[in-house]
Amino acid sequence: MSTQASLYLACGPLLRFTGIYKQLESGNLRLASEPDGEIWRGSVMIVTADANSSYESSPTLSVFKQPAGQEASTASLVKLSRRGEALQIKPPELLERKDISIIENGGGLFVEPSAVPSGDGNVDSENSGALPGTAKEDQIDEIISTRLHAEQGHTFWKFDLQIGLSSYEARIGYRISGGPMIHFWIPARGQPMNIMFQSCNGFSLGVDTDLYSGPDPLWRDVLRSHQTRPFHVMIGGGDQLYNDECTVKTHYFKEWLRMKNGHYKRSIPFSQEMRDELEEFFLKHYTTWFSQGLFSVANAHIPMINIWDDHDIIDGFGSYRHRTMDCPVFAGLGATAFKFYMLFQHQTLPGTEDQERCWVLGAQPGPYIKELSRSLFMFLGAQIAFLGLDCRTERMRKQILSDGTWNLVFERCRREIHRGVTKHLIVLLGVPIAYPRLSFIEDVLSSRALAPLKALARSGILPHKLLNKYDGGVEILDDLDDHWTAKHHKRERAQFIKRLQELAAEKSVRVTILGGDVHLAAFGRFYSNRKLALPPSQDFRYMVNVTSSAITNRPPSETMAYIIGRFGGTRHVDHETDEDMIPVFAKDVDGTIRRNARLLPRRNWCSISGYLPGGTRSLEDGQTGVERALEQDLTGGLTIHLNVETVRGHPAGITTTYPLDIPLLDYRPSEGS
Numbered sequence: 001m002s003t004q005a006s007l008y009l010a011c012g013p014l015l016r017f018t019g020i021y022k023q024l025e026s027g028n029l030r031l032a033s034e035p036d037g038e039i040w041r042g043s044v045m046i047v048t049a050d051a052n053s054s055y056e057s058s059p060t061l062s063v064f065k066q067p068a069g070q071e072a073s074t075a076s077l078v079k080l081s082r083r084g085e086a087l088q089i090k091p092p093e094l095l096e097r098k099d100i101s102i103i104e105n106g107g108g109l110f111v112e113p114s115a116v117p118s119g120d121g122n123v124d125s126e127n128s129g130a131l132p133g134t135a136k137e138d139q140i141d142e143i144i145s146t147r148l149h150a151e152q153g154h155t156f157w158k159f160d161l162q163i164g165l166s167s168y169e170a171r172i173g174y175r176i177s178g179g180p181m182i183h184f185w186i187p188a189r190g191q192p193m194n195i196m197f198q199s200c201n202g203f204s205l206g207v208d209t210d211l212y213s214g215p216d217p218l219w220r221d222v223l224r225s226h227q228t229r230p231f232h233v234m235i236g237g238g239d240q241l242y243n244d245e246c247t248v249k250t251h252y253f254k255e256w257l258r259m260k261n262g263h264y265k266r267s268i269p270f271s272q273e274m275r276d277e278l279e280e281f282f283l284k285h286y287t288t289w290f291s292q293g294l295f296s297v298a299n300a301h302i303p304m305i306n307i308w309d310d311h312d313i314i315d316g317f318g319s320y321r322h323r324t325m326d327c328p329v330f331a332g333l334g335a336t337a338f339k340f341y342m343l344f345q346h347q348t349l350p351g352t353e354d355q356e357r358c359w360v361l362g363a364q365p366g367p368y369i370k371e372l373s374r375s376l377f378m379f380l381g382a383q384i385a386f387l388g389l390d391c392r393t394e395r396m397r398k399q400i401l402s403d404g405t406w407n408l409v410f411e412r413c414r415r416e417i418h419r420g421v422t423k424h425l426i427v428l429l430g431v432p433i434a435y436p437r438l439s440f441i442e443d444v445l446s447s448r449a450l451a452p453l454k455a456l457a458r459s460g461i462l463p464h465k466l467l468n469k470y471d472g473g474v475e476i477l478d479d480l481d482d483h484w485t486a487k488h489h490k491r492e493r494a495q496f497i498k499r500l501q502e503l504a505a506e507k508s509v510r511v512t513i514l515g516g517d518v519h520l521a522a523f524g525r526f527y528s529n530r531k532l533a534l535p536p537s538q539d540f541r542y543m544v545n546v547t548s549s550a551i552t553n554r555p556p557s558e559t560m561a562y563i564i565g566r567f568g569g570t571r572h573v574d575h576e577t578d579e580d581m582i583p584v585f586a587k588d589v590d591g592t593i594r595r596n597a598r599l600l601p602r603r604n605w606c607s608i609s610g611y612l613p614g615g616t617r618s619l620e621d622g623q624t625g626v627e628r629a630l631e632q633d634l635t636g637g638l639t640i641h642l643n644v645e646t647v648r649g650h651p652a653g654i655t656t657t658y659p660l661d662i663p664l665l666d667y668r669p670s671e672g673s
Contacts (some may be wrong), residue, residue, distance in 0.1 A: 005296050006054040006177065009082050010154055011287040012046035013176060015184055017233050017303035018356040019378035020165070038165040040186045041356070042303050043158055045347045046176060047287055050153045059145040061159040064137035064173035064181070077223055078182050079110050079297050087178035088113045089297065092220065093649035099214030101293030109216060109293060137173050149349055155598035158347050158662055165189045171230075182300050189542075192233035193381040195608040196222060196302060199430075199516025200550030201295065202242030204309065207554045210649075215552040217653035218605050218645060219294035222551075224653075225607065226302060227633065232401040233380060234302040235388075237516035237548070238430035240345060241289040243337065247314065250277045256329055266323065270332030278333060282340040290344060305376065306345040307388040309430035309484060309517060313337040318368060318395030319482045325368045325396070334369035338393070343463075346374070360412050363404025373405060376428075377412050383423040385509070385638070387413060391430050398488045410499055421505045423636055423664055426608070427500070432515030433484040433493060434524025434545035434579050436567035436598075482517070497526060497573060504540040510665040512638065514606070516549040519556055521642045523547070523582040523601040523660055526573060540667045541577050544660065546640050548606035555587025555601040565598040582660070589646045589656035603645040604655070611661060612638040638662040 021039045044061060067618070079087040087110035100108050145157040163172060169188045173181045203209050225231070235673050247257055251273040259265040290299060310317045313334060318325065342350045350371055362373030373393035380386050389409070391400050417425065484493045505512050524545040528534045536542040555561075568581030583597035592601075611634045640662060643655040 004500075006056070007046070007059060007084060008049040008052035008081060009084060009291070010047045011291040011344075012044075013080070013174075013182065013300045014045045014290060014344070014347070015042065015300055015303045016045070017042045017305055017378075019358045020381065021357070038189055040161075040163045040165055041160045042193075044161065044174065044176075045148070045156060045158045048155050050103045050150075050155055050156065053155075055155075058147070059157050059177045061141075061143040061145065061161075062139060062175045062178070063141040063143065063161065063163070064069055064175075065140045065163070066137050066171040066173075069257050073127050077227065077297050077301055078180050080176075080180065080182075080300070081110075084176065084179040086113060087111065089220075089223075089294070094655070095213070095651040097210075097213050097649055097651060099209040099212070100286070101216050101295075123387055136169075148347065148359075149343060152280060154283065154287070156343060156347075160619055162587065169230075180553070184301055184303060185232055187232050187381040190382045192384050192610045194229060194647055195233055195235060195380060195426075196226075196231040197235040197237060197514055197548055197606040197608060198222070198551040199237035199309075199548060200311075200519060200553045201236070202239060202289065203553055204242060205244050205248065210551075212554065212603070213649040213651050214293065215295045217649065217651055218551045218603055218643075218655070219298055220651070220653035221643060221655050222298055222605060223294060223301075226298075229609075231607070233303050234298060234304045235386075235428060235514065236304060236306035236345070237428055237514055238307055238392075238517065239311040239550075239553075240306055240308070241285065242311045242553075243285060243313060244311060244315050245285065246278060246281045246333075248273075250281055252277055252413045253329070253333070262324075266327040268327075268329055270328040274279075274329065275332055275336065278336045279340075286340055286344045287495050288309075304345075305378075305386070305388060307376065307390055307428055307430060308341050308345065310392065312341055312345075313392070316482060318392060319397055321397060327380045330368055331370065334366075335371075340367050342374075355507045360387075360409055362390070362394055363402055367392050367396055372673075373401065375405075375409060377416060379422075380426070380634050383421070384415070385417050385425045386428070387425060388428040391429075400484075400489060400492055406496070406499070410503065413503055414506070417507045417509055419509075422507065422509050424638060424662075425503070425511050426514060427511060428514045429484070430515070430546040431483055431517045432522070432524060432545050433497070433513060434526060434543075434581070435483065435485055435515075435518065435522070435547065436564050436581065437485040437571065441651040494573065500543065501541050501577070504543070504665060505667055505669070508540075508665050510637075510662060510666045512544045512662055513545040515545055515547045518547060519550045519553055519601070521548060521585070521602065521604045521644055521658065522598065522641075523584055523642075524568075524579065525582055526577055526579045529576055529578050531574075532576065537663045537666055538668075540665060542665075544582075544640070544662055546606060546608075546642070547658075548604055548642055550603055551605045552603065555603060558596070558601060561599045561601040562596040565596040568598040584658050584660065589644055600642075600644060600658070602648070605643050607643065609639050609641075611635060611639050634661050634663050636664040 006481055018041045021041060022037050046059065075090065079089065081087050090109055090111060143159045145159055148156040148158040163186060165186060165188065167188055169191060170185055170186050171183050173183045175181055201215065247254060252271065256265065256268055259495065277365045290296065317334065339350055342348045358376050358378045360375040360377050365371055366373060371393060373390040375390045376388035378386050394401050394405060500511050524547065526541055526543045528539045528541040570580045573579050582599035585594055585600040586597040588594050589602065640660045642658045644658060646656050
């Protein structure tokens with residue numbers, strides 16, 4: 001069954017999560033930090049091509065719920081064709097090792113049901129609307145779509161969802177205009193969510209994507225894990241797609257980039273022609289990337305939460321010199337990127353009042369993107385609060401968030417987090433904050449001593465790739481300036497860490513940080529100076545920074561990772577706080593001994609769940625007193641798994657898991673300072 005053959009899907013369905021709320025007697029909702037009367041809220045969005053669709057009636061969404069007492073079966077994972085028919089995922093043994101993510105005919109990843117035998121990573125070939133082994137699912141709602149937006153011959157349709165949580169983990173089905181059934185999972189009342197986290201879901205310019213079988217291998221691993229133990233939410237940590245192609249797939253913007261007279265270049269207006277071509281690029285790139293490959297299957301089956309980073313705009317946006325950023329063309333580019341980021345990743349139009357309480361709006365518009373920053377705060381089931389920081393909208397070379405916005409963020413956390421009820425706070429940053437400092441490289445690349453080399457590059461004697469195309473600075477300097485550990489951000493970083501520690505102590509909540517960006521796997525951490533003799537369970541300064549990057553993009557070389565890892569030893573943040581990188585990668589995915597135990601440069605993704613006794617291993621060589629203290633009771637803690645690609649580009653996407661347990665915090669002021 002298709003979507004009545006009346007809609008042509010340019011993109012979608014995209015499933016979004018906006019929070020768990022409590023229904024008040026007045027009928028209003030508030031964020032729910034306790035499990036009584038919880039409401040799951042989210043939305044589904046599709047984008048249709050007007051020329052090939054009929055809108056005699058608005059698209060509808062039928063919502064179903066598996067009745068209590070039936071076996072919780074993981075159903076088929078459905079891919080919708082452009083006409084809304086159910087397609088089946090090919091098993092990996094039928095695939096060549098090359099990038100076929102964009103192919104939509106039989107030569108690609110999907111075929112009609114029963115066209116191929118079942119295999120590892122494949123979906124059930126039976127009727128996708130049926131629930132194997134159960135009688136039926138009860139329809140609980142019929143939702144008429146809202147016409148969210150229309151432009152360039154495309155219409156955005158949004159369906160708002162509101163589902164009461166039950167005493168059991170529930171499988172929710174939905175059909176778009178009578179089409180095939182698609183399912184997702186919501187937690188039971190009082191159940192912490194099973195969380196998937198990923199970042200850097202795209203390729204940099206110039207990467208040979210065939211070497212990696214495109215973006216799909218690790219997404220196959222995600223879906224395989226989802227069928228075994230369903231994820232309730234999928235967190236995107238930035239760079240959900242790489243929009244850098246706008247620098248080569250446009251005309252007017254590309255010509256502007258080629259201008260060498262910086263003063264003249266900065267005075268060029270953002271013309272209507274440039275606006276039109278950038279809007280055309282962003283719409284086409286979003287509809288293509290979010291609807292292709294196995295990422296599109298995850299988008300339909302796992303509710304997403306996203307924050308953005310630089311490649312959702314262009315590489316390094318916000319971290320170039322002020323005179324470069326403060327020009328009409330960059331303002332226009334930023335506004336265009338923000339608009340499509342909000343549409344596709346948040347199903348919201350900028351400048352409109354969204355009914356969701358999840359937003360933490362900035363104190364004032366950003367300096368280059370003239371919009372309020374949009375951070376996120378919500379609960380991921382019982383006991384887990386989530387804070388996703390928008391570290392891009394207000395970003396400048398010497399600022400990540402303004403003082404006013406920092407105050408609003410921590411006011412929101414203090415208002416919503418309740419001591420003794422909220423046990424964990426997961427903080428999402430686009431870029432890791434506990435990471436080796438590379439200040440010596442910054443000093444070299446920003447030194448006046450490089451001026452002659454820059455001049456030679458500008459004249460063509462040395463390769464132009466030494467300099468970036470935006471302001472003529474050294475190419476990788478913007479990447480270093482993007483880091484929390486950059487010297488420009490030293491003060492802001494220290495204040496942020498201090499405020500997180502104060503929040504952890506005040507609320508006795510364990511803070512865990514997620515980061516991406518750097519294209520490798522790592523565990524960094526902050527902890528109390530050892531002379532204070534605090535075990536992690538009582539140490540409010542103990543915060544692990546999980547770095548999971550990239551699920552798609554090319555990792556750095558082993559040599560580069562080794563050099564960076566050499567700077568991951570113990571450092572002093574202040575008199576009470578130390579930081580380092582945890583040496584968990586002593587063995588490679590094939591069991592061989594590695595000389596760099598701190599950083600693993602392979603594609604990866606992350607899963608986060610409530611602590612599972614016996615489900616993880618203890619840390620081995622290189623343990624410190626902090627790790628040994630983790631051998632105590634971990635009930636109520638979190639288990640982190642970094643799932644690392646075992647064979648580069650193998651279509652099966654087999655991974656090796658590196659786990660780490662995060663203990664609860666039981667802090668009493670008398671136990672430390």
